Amino acid sequence: MRKVYLIILIFTHIICFSQNKQLLYNFTSIPQSLLVNPGADVSYKYYFGFPVLSGVSANFGSTSFSAYDLFADNGVDFNDKIRNVVNKSSNKDKVYANQQLELFSGGFRIGGEDSKSYVSFGAYQEFDFLMYFPKDMAILALDGNRDHIGKAFNLGDVNLRTEVLSVFHVGFHKKVKENLVLGGKIKLYSSGANATSTKNSGFIYTTDGTPETNVYYQIISSNMELKTSGIVAFTKDEYDGNIANDLIHNTFFNGSLGLGFDAGMTWYYRKNLQFTASIIDVGFIRHTKDIETLTYKGNYEYDGVNPNFDFTDEPENILDEFEKAIPRDTLYNKYTTWRPTKFNASVQYSFGESRFDDKCSCKPPNERQYVNAVGAQFFAMTMSKDPFLAFTAFYKRRILKKLEMKTTYTLDSFSYKNIGLGVSGTIGKLNMYLLVDNILEYKDVTKANSIAFQLGVNFVFQNPD
Numbered sequence: 205m206r207k208v209y210l211i212i213l214i215f216t217h218i219i220c221f222s223q224n225k226q227l228l229y230n231f232t233s234i235p236q237s238l239l240v241n242p243g244a245d246v247s248y249k250y251y252f253g254f255p256v257l258s259g260v261s262a263n264f265g266s267t268s269f270s271a272y273d274l275f276a277d278n279g280v281d282f283n284d285k286i287r288n289v290v291n292k293s294s295n296k297d298k299v300y301a302n303q304q305l306e307l308f309s310g311g312f313r314i315g316g317e318d319s320k321s322y323v324s325f326g327a328y329q330e331f332d333f334l335m336y337f338p339k340d341m342a343i344l345a346l347d348g349n350r351d352h353i354g355k356a357f358n359l360g361d362v363n364l365r366t367e368v369l370s371v372f373h374v375g376f377h378k379k380v381k382e383n384l385v386l387g388g389k390i391k392l393y394s395s396g397a398n399a400t401s402t403k404n405s406g407f408i409y410t411t412d413g414t415p416e417t418n419v420y421y422q423i424i425s426s427n428m429e430l431k432t433s434g435i436v437a438f439t440k441d442e443y444d445g446n447i448a449n450d451l452i453h454n455t456f457f458n459g460s461l462g463l464g465f466d467a468g469m470t471w472y473y474r475k476n477l478q479f480t481a482s483i484i485d486v487g488f489i490r491h492t493k494d495i496e497t498l499t500y501k502g503n504y505e506y507d508g509v510n511p512n513f514d515f516t517d518e519p520e521n522i523l524d525e526f527e528k529a530i531p532r533d534t535l536y537n538k539y540t541t542w543r544p545t546k547f548n549a550s551v552q553y554s555f556g557e558s559r560f561d562d563k564c565s566c567k568p569p570n571e572r573q574y575v576n577a578v579g580a581q582f583f584a585m586t587m588s589k590d591p592f593l594a595f596t597a598f599y600k601r602r603i604l605k606k607l608e609m610k611t612t613y614t615l616d617s618f619s620y621k622n623i624g625l626g627v628s629g630t631i632g633k634l635n636m637y638l639l640v641d642n643i644l645e646y647k648d649v650t651k652a653n654s655i656a657f658q659l660g661v662n663f664v665f666q667n668p669d
Contacts, residue, residue: 259306396455
């Protein structure tokens with residue numbers, strides 16, 4: 205059973221990546237750029253997304269190993285592969301997964317033909333997962349403690365949260381000056397399922413009792429808890445419903461509720477020198493429905509010939525053994541979780557005046573458009589321990605009047621060679637986009653530390669000019 209537990213940990217570790225959307229950020233020909241900066245400089249007359257297909261994103265990755273490390277046909281025993289993965293990972297390895305599916309979206313100008321005020325709205329489903337790799341618990345599950353006498357296994361390595369939720373949002377942005385755009389969004393969160401275990405501490409310690417006898421002395425000190433909402437009903441013996449249907453119902457119609465906001469801005473120091481910034485998901489969810497908190501708190505001492513948690517003779521599930529050692533209590537208290545807040549900032553320099561409309565550049569400076577842009581972006585996201593940081597350099601090029609491309613190079617804790625490529629094009633009123641991260645890894649995705657993509661279809665109605 206300990207290997208089953210380990211495989212679950214490892215598979216969870218594989219399907220993770222950050223929510224940084226550096227290709228989408230400030231790619232203003234795509235309406236969904238308002239999701240990462242509500243103060244983006246977009247000026248559509250109005251737009252609406254193709255239902256369910258306007259925004260689809262998925263991210264997969266790992267900070268320390270790839271699927272190839274586990275499943276390569278190289279003659280290495282699978283047990284040895286697992287051990288190698290555990291040995292090369294650390295409790296500082298971040299595990300993060302995010303998936304979004306936009307259900308509907310739209311936006312329109314308000315205040316007349318000359319107005320520079322816009323309203324946007326929409327709803328999307330989101331899945332979040334965050335975990336720090338539980339290094340000590342993985343070693344304990346793999347080896348037991350027979351070969352680790354004198355080592356204190358840190359229970360604080362267990363640190364995770366996961367959630368399925370829906371988000372309904374309404375936003376407003378306005379060009380308050382010729383060189384300044386401000387925007388914001390109000391969000392209503394509905395959590396269909398949540399599990400949080402982030403404030404754990406304690407240890408499992410085994411040592412020799414006396415040098416004359418084969419006696420061991422073990423201390424277990426535990427202060428652990430797991431908070432859940434929207435999950436307990438599915439675990440009851442009498443439950444006979446459909447988990448997928450009930451989870452969808454809870455997520456959109458019967459979930460625990462919360463509030464949040466986004467804010468952003470775009471400022472032009474000069475026509476071709478732009479600065480942007482945004483803060484996303486400053487908010488909370490108050491969990492009140494189908495709630496349960498499991499606690500494992502107390503101290504346990506053992507003095508005998510064979511210490512607990514030694515799997516040499518009879519392998520057992522470490523969680524079952526731990527439950528015997530520390531009493532489990534069940535509470536039904538409401539609790540609050542905070543959304544992972546994201547911060548973006550960028551600088552962009554544009555050059556090369558557009559000649560798609562005129563053979564010569566006869567427009568005044570404040571109306572000129574550029575075909576090239578280079579810049580840099582900074583991204584940060586709150587996590588339960590250290591924040592996640594990323595730095596991106598990018599280049600944008602308008603290939604045709606209604607066809608743009610963007611390429612990025614990103615440095616973060618997942619990869620030092622993440623090159624992304626995005627394309628956005630409009631045919632008539634139909635806008636389509638495809639954004640792909642880490643394109644160098646597609647030659648063999650089994651060896652990739654991260655793979656991510658976004659795509660969507662919108663209907664965009666521009667001003668006549």
